[in-house]
Amino acid sequence: MRILAAALTFSLSLAGCTATDDAAPDTPEVAPILTSEDAFDDQTFAQPQVARVTHVSLDLELDFDDKSVAGEAVLDIQAQDGADEIVLDNDGYRVASITDGEGKRLRYELGAEEEGKGRPLTVQIGDARQIKVTYSATDADALQWLSPEQTAGGEYPYLFSQGQATLNRTWIPTQDSPGIRQTWDARIVAPAPLDVVMSGLRKGEAEELDNGKRAFEFEMDKPVAPYLIAIAAGDIDFRSLGPRTGVWAEPAVLDRAAEELSDTEALVDAAEELYGPYRWGRYDMIVLPPAFPYGGMENPVMTFLTPTFIAGDKSNNGLIAHELAHSWSGNLVTNAVWGDGWLNEGVTSYFENRIVEAVYGKKRAEQEAALAYANIEETLAEVGEDAPGTALHTDGKGELIGSAIAYDKGAYFLRTVEKIVGRDRFDAWLRQWFDNHAFQPATSAMLLADMEENLVRDEQEAEALMLREWIYEPGLPANVAKPDPKAFAEVDNAVNAYARNDILPTNWEGWTSAERQRFLDNIPKERSDEQLATLNRELGLSETGNNEELFLWLELALANRYEPAVAQAEEFLARIGRAKFVRPLFQVLWDQGEWGRSIARDVYEETRAGYHAVTRGGVDRIVEGE
Structure with missing residues (x-):
């Protein structure tokens, strides 16, 4: 004692x-x-x-x-x-x-x-x-060393880290x-x-050494969680995007990356308008080779990004809004333990949606929120409403249930609170949360206490909010603020028409990526070869430049043992190391019995060494489950 x-x-x-209510604290x-x-x-x-x-x-x-x-x-x-x-x-x-x-x-x-x-x-x-x-x-698990052949340039090796x-x-x-x-x-x-x-911020120019090497110096003068120390090294160039934003990428990728990220300065401005000053100096990004296991990683002053977000139309820029929002929720105020990971990811997912609304409009924000809600529903249907892992706060020991809980349920918790208390009051509360806990760790209990003290007005409102149920109980509370049913009305009608009579949408090209993803994720899962061939031919699914849409097409095709899609799936799995895509495709192959397992074994024998430890671990569990 x-x-x-x-x-x-x-x-x-x-x-x-x-901090006081008026000012953000010094570091x-x-x-x-x-x-x-x-x-x-x-x-x-x-x-x-x-x-x-x-x-x-x-x-x-x-x-x-x-x-x-x-x-x-x-x-x-x-x-x-x-x-x-x-x-x-x-x-x-x-x-x-x-x-x-x-x-x-x-x-x-x-x-x-x-x-x-x-x-x-x-x-x-x-x-x-x-x-x-x-x-x-x-051979540290956090570090991935790539051969020149695994890079876009093909001439120099590459290194990146992933510490979380x-x-x-x-x-x-x-x-x-x-x-x-x-x-x-x-x-x-x-x-x-x-x-x-x-x-961290680079200090001066590289020092040229006598042995054909160079020395680089960096500094992070703000206290951060250790998992946020990150490094990347390779044949990379820089392109400025604004007064305090820019992007690094391999020369062959830089033009496309810079064009896709050209809204970044506007995203930072929108985030500051919502919840206070950006406190890290610069907001730069690096677009890594495809072996990077995540969509993005919010490393301070240098967000790490997968190239799979580049679609040519900024349709996946919610990812950029998400990683930027981590500069407040996650990097500024950090979960003290991993069992409270929703304090990072759920708060960030809510914040992301608000940034998307401010920059890209309410329709797109509502559609992306509806996709998140569908993800929650699908996950709860699969694991059960009472599954312990579906509470926001966990003991950190159980197996994680994808992104639907920490990310999407966490976002819908805050979305529900906002709807009940009103946006102005909610925004004022969340801003003071960031200010008063800046550069500090936090727990679910701390956030609950802060809400009860600084947000909830009376006992009646407390009952309506159901704060404790949201944080500590499994499933979705009854007061959840469901997404706008009109967000996907046109798409859902198209899904029904296709399900009944195989009628394909006539305005596919005019749809947003979120609308296309909604359609592909909701059409009947059992399709004949003829139906799949027609779907692909009429909608150009195998030729899309959007990897989110391509993934959904390959997942559907492999689940139906559609041979014409196998070669593209093999190429996709050899080219991309993003766990969000790789693990599900190996899982769907594995679920098809020997037809799919033989493909999975052959592909994994060729690709395993090129995957990051994070991705390998997930696929190993699938393959070793044999």
């Missing part, structure tokens, strides 16, 4: 960064540590209440031949009086030595491995409050928990002519 009491005192001493020098039971992160070995990392300084060299990074990490530590050890997370990096600030070697021990968590690295720090870890990391949720402990020695926010800086050495970007 003495340790817990001391830990509470220690954490509260760091929390002197509250706290050290972000607070939450000590409530619901803020305990059992996915880290760290004991931040005793000793915690506050700053990470990396000095690393990239070796593309060995697929490794090596160098030093200097960690600044804040600890209780008398604390003589610190526990770091380690999931594969190899430690050569650990010293204090004076160069004196420190004793350390690597503990037993726990599956999915790695091993604790316990360092005897004595009274040292800065340590240097000399180490290397080879707990993969950064495979290449960075620190305390890898979203509730332990840290500032950081880095010096990265890479072979010329490769360029390096990170999720």
Whole structure:
């Protein structure tokens, strides 16, 4: 009990960064540590209440031949009086030595491995409050090393990282928990002519070294969750999009990427108008090779993007709005534990829709919201209304149920609250939430308490809002604000006409991408070869430049064992590593028995090495389920 009491005192001493209602807080020098039971992160070995990392300084060299990074990490530590050890997370990096600030070697021990968590690295720090870890990391799960053949240019190798949720402990020695926010800086050495970007602001121009290499320096002076430290290196160029926005991409992709992202400055302006100033300086993006496992990753000042969002008509720019919104919900205010991941993704999905409405109009926003609601309904029909994993707050241990809960149910929670209390009151509340918790971790209990204190007017309104039910109970509460039924009225009529008489829509070309996706996702799932051939021929599905639509076509075709689509599916799976597309297509192949499994095995044998660990893990579970 003495340790817990001391830990509470220690954490509260760091929390002197509250805001008034009028002004956003300055960046706290050290972000607070939450000590409530619901803020305990059992996915880290760290004991931040005793000793915690506050700053990470990396000095690393990239070796593309060995697929490794090596160098030093200097960690600044804040600890209780008398604390003589610190526990770091380690999931594969190899430690050569650990010293204090004076160069004196420190004793350390690597503990037993726990599956999915790695091993604790316990360092005897004595009274040292800065340590240097000399180490290397080879084939780290967070890092994907691409051969030149896997890039658009085909001449140079490429590297990118994906640290969420707990993969950064495979290449960075620190305390890898979203509730332990840290500032950081880095010096990265890479072979010329490769360029390096990170999720921090670049300091000056690259330093030309004598050995044909270059050194790049970066700094993030705001405390961030460790999973947000990110790096990419390759043959990339930059294109400015506005006073504080720009995009990096391979030269062969840059023109298309810049055109697709030309609305970015307007998106940032809309976000600020809604919920306050953008506090990270620049908002740049990098369009990565197709092996990137996600649609996007909200790394501060450098959003990582899949090229699969490029459709030529900005129809997938909701993705950009989503990653931008994370600059408030997720990066500014971060879930303290992964069981509260909806605080990042659900709030962001709501915010995304508001940005889309402001920039692209209410019709498009309502249609995208309706697609999200359909996703919730489909998921609940599959897993059951009472499935524990369908509550927003979870214990973080169960299997995640796709995006429908944390993203879409979370968004519909806030959408419902907005409808009941009114948009003006809701917006004022959400803005003060971001202001008063800026650069801090948060929990579901904190958000609930904040709503009850700063939003709810009386007991009658509290009953109407059903806040606790939304956060802690499975399924959808009865008060859910359903989407506008008119959003897809034309499309739903077309679906019914096709289901009854195989009548295809006559204005397909004039539909939005959301309308096309709604049609493809709702037509009958059992189709004959003749019906599929007609569908493809008349609507040009296999020739679309929109990967969201192409995926839905391939999913439908493979589910019906449509041989003419197999070659395109194989090419798609070999070209794209985005888990959202890859896992479902392998699953639908696997569900077709030996016909599909033989295709899946052959394709996966060829493609597995090119997928990121995130994507591989999902497909491995499908294939190994045999």
